[in-house]
Amino acid sequence: MGGREATMVLMDENGKRCDGRTVDEPRRIMIKAGGLKNADGSSYIEFGDNKILVGVFGPRDVHPKHMSDTDTGILRVRYHMEPFSVGERKNPAPSRREIEISKVIKEALEPAVMLEKFPRTAVDVFIEVLQADGGTRCAALTAASVALADAGIPMRDMVAAIAAGKVADTVILDVNNEEDQAGQADMPIGYMPNLEKITLLQLDGVLTPEEYKKCIQVGVDGCKLVYELQKKALNDKYFGNKGD
Numbered sequence: 001m002g003g004r005e006a007t008m009v010l011m012d013e014n015g016k017r018c019d020g021r022t023v024d025e026p027r028r029i030m031i032k033a034g035g036l037k038n039a040d041g042s043s044y045i046e047f048g049d050n051k052i053l054v055g056v057f058g059p060r061d062v063h064p065k066h067m068s069d070t071d072t073g074i075l076r077v078r079y080h081m082e083p084f085s086v087g088e089r090k091n092p093a094p095s096r097r098e099i100e101i102s103k104v105i106k107e108a109l110e111p112a113v114m115l116e117k118f119p120r121t122a123v124d125v126f127i128e129v130l131q132a133d134g135g136t137r138c139a140a141l142t143a144a145s146v147a148l149a150d151a152g153i154p155m156r157d158m159v160a161a162i163a164a165g166k167v168a169d170t171v172i173l174d175v176n177n178e179e180d181q182a183g184q185a186d187m188p189i190g191y192m193p194n195l196e197k198i199t200l201l202q203l204d205g206v207l208t209p210e211e212y213k214k215c216i217q218v219g220v221d222g223c224k225l226v227y228e229l230q231k232k233a234l235n236d237k238y239f240g241n242k243g244d
């Protein structure tokens with residue numbers, strides 16, 4: 001973020017972005033509910049060139065037991081990047097970045113999941129990033145929400161996510177890797193579309209107050225598009241005879 005490759009053309013004179021998209025055009029998004037037979041719920045997402053698999057287990061006993069809560073269930077999230085998921089091999093040891101992303105995804109999902117119905121138990125969400133191309137936390141959060149629903153975990157709403165951002169002084173939807181590296185701002189947003197509540201908001205970069213408001217608006221509109229695809233994934237599995 002912040003012009004590390006200032007010479008790169010992120011937007012041409014026709015307003016087309018480096019991958020040919022218009023300013024408010026998301027990348028191609030494909031979500032599949034189910035797929036992992038040993039998980040209680042699962043999903044797979046392709047979000048542009050991001051490819052991410054999610055497995056959900058639980059509600060189940062908590063080990064070690066002292067981590068359990070007598071009043072409510074707990075949510076545990078592990079976001080993990082495969083060493084081969086990025087151009088330069090990633091060290092397999094958990095990085096600070098993976099620990100941070102696990103935490104923000106957990107906190108973004110908690111308002112949606114009715115954990116209070118399952119005291120003393122844990123719901124575990126395992127996220128495997130097979131291929132990364134910018135925006136993995138949003139793609140992972142979107143897929144995790146589908147996997148939780150697939151596991152039959154009661155939820156108040158889905159959480160849909162996408163990033164807004166700024167390149168060439170223009171607010172854009174769905175920041176790709178080049179735009180993340182060389183652009184001016186990246187703002188991941190997680191949103192519950194029925195409750196109209198934001199559960200994830202981060203900002204890397206600098207925005208004016210007007211740009212900030214526009215990013216929120218563009219991002220929330222993008223989340224509503226993502227939500228339609230989440231519903232489609234679940235409908236395809238449970239009502240479309242296309243699932244497992």
Ligand code: CDP
Pocket residue numbers: 086087088090097132133134135136137138177180
């Ligand atoms: O993926 P997301 O945008 O949520 O998180 P980020 O920390 O802003 O990372 C942006 C992108 O940098 C990732 O999606 C990867 O494509 C890339 N990356 C990488 O090439 N090598 C890493 N060790 C970590 C991230």
